[in-house]
Amino acid sequence: VSDKTRLATAANRIAWDNSAKHHATGASWDALITGFGDPAYSVLDKTLTNALRAAGVRGGEIVQIGCNNGREVLSTLALGARAGLGIDQSRAFLDQGEILTKISGRNCQFLCSDIYALPLDTPNDFDVAFITIGVLNWMPDLAGFFKAVANLLKPGGQLVIYETHPFLEMFDPAADAPFAPKFSYFHTAPIIETLAITYDGTVHDDAPETHWFIHRMSDVLTGCLTAGMQIIEFQEFAHSIREVDYDIYADQDAQLPMSFLLRASKPAS
Numbered sequence: 611v612s613d614k615t616r617l618a619t620a621a622n623r624i625a626w627d628n629s630a631k632h633h634a635t636g637a638s639w640d641a642l643i644t645g646f647g648d649p650a651y652s653v654l655d656k657t658l659t660n661a662l663r664a665a666g667v668r669g670g671e672i673v674q675i676g677c678n679n680g681r682e683v684l685s686t687l688a689l690g691a692r693a694g695l696g697i698d699q700s701r702a703f704l705d706q707g708e709i710l711t712k713i714s715g716r717n718c719q720f721l722c723s724d725i726y727a728l729p730l731d732t733p734n735d736f737d738v739a740f741i742t743i744g745v746l747n748w749m750p751d752l753a754g755f756f757k758a759v760a761n762l763l764k765p766g767g768q769l770v771i772y773e774t775h776p777f778l779e780m781f782d783p784a785a786d787a788p789f790a791p792k793f794s795y796f797h798t799a800p801i802i803e804t805l806a807i808t809y810d811g812t813v814h815d816d817a818p819e820t821h822w823f824i825h826r827m828s829d830v831l832t833g834c835l836t837a838g839m840q841i842i843e844f845q846e847f848a849h850s851i852r853e854v855d856y857d858i859y860a861d862q863d864a865q866l867p868m869s870f871l872l873r874a875s876k877p878a879s
């Protein structure tokens with residue numbers, strides 16, 4: 611692992627831990643506390659639910675990388691997964707995941723680790739791995755990331771990615787002219803900010819610095835292929851799965867792609 615990757619992931623771990631307190635309060639958190647009391651509760655939308663079903667979630671062991679408070683990996687148990695593992699390097703968010711797990715009574719565990727430095731005894735025979743909104747851009751090195759993710763899967767296992775479309779990263783909804791591209795599609799330096807990480811823009815505290823990386827769609831596809839995965843489904847969508855301030859880019863005549871879904875399999879031998 612390079613120094614760039616180590617420095618960025620260490621900074622991001624501190625920033626995510628620091629932001630966790632903002633997420634364990636308010637209406638969204640209350641909805642999770644109430645929701646996970648219901649055995650059928652799931653926060654997953656139709657697109658992701660269908661992709662996980664196609665990937666074989668029913669009866670399988672599933673791992674989520676960058677699981678945050680665990681709400682999504684816990685939801686896969688309602689889709690029939692046999693067991694879930696959420697991997698994240700933020701202890702403070704995994705503590706929230708433990709609270710939700712207890713309420714739900716679902717068969718889910720958490721591993722607190724940087725994906726670039728997984729313990730040697732991490733299981734490597736998952737049926738399904740998945741990554742959702744807001745993970746790839748925290749990764750300084752996509753090739754190394756996909757190698758680590760592919761290693762978690764058994765031969766024949768499938769990976770599902772449901773993420774922000776890289777084109778959207780060219781725009782900043784908080785800019786004076788939010789419809790003018792702000793960042794080059796080919797920007798490679800980290801974008802370093804010192805804002806608390808929230809999904810609704812309600813907290814404006816200064817916070818530890820975050821390192822955010824713009825990747826091209828070709829970086830995602832190449833990272834996946836170089837890790838030995840075979841792409842079996844790839845879709846681009848006009849709908850947003852991002853924070854609410856990105857909703858201004860939806861329902862336009864000249865529509866940007868806002869999200870994508872990729873499903874890939876690890877060859878059986």
Ligand SMILES: C[S@@+](CC[C@H](N)C(=O)[O-])C[C@H]1O[C@@H](n2cnc3c(N)ncnc32)[C@H](O)[C@@H]1O
Nearest residue numbers: 619626676678698699700724725742743744748
């Ligand atoms: C935006 S959140 C994911 C939210 C999730 N999609 C959801 O909707 O609940 C991104 C997560 O990635 C985690 N993360 C960032 N870099 C990581 C790394 N190198 N290893 C493991 N987790 C990491 C952060 O701690 C954070 O919890």
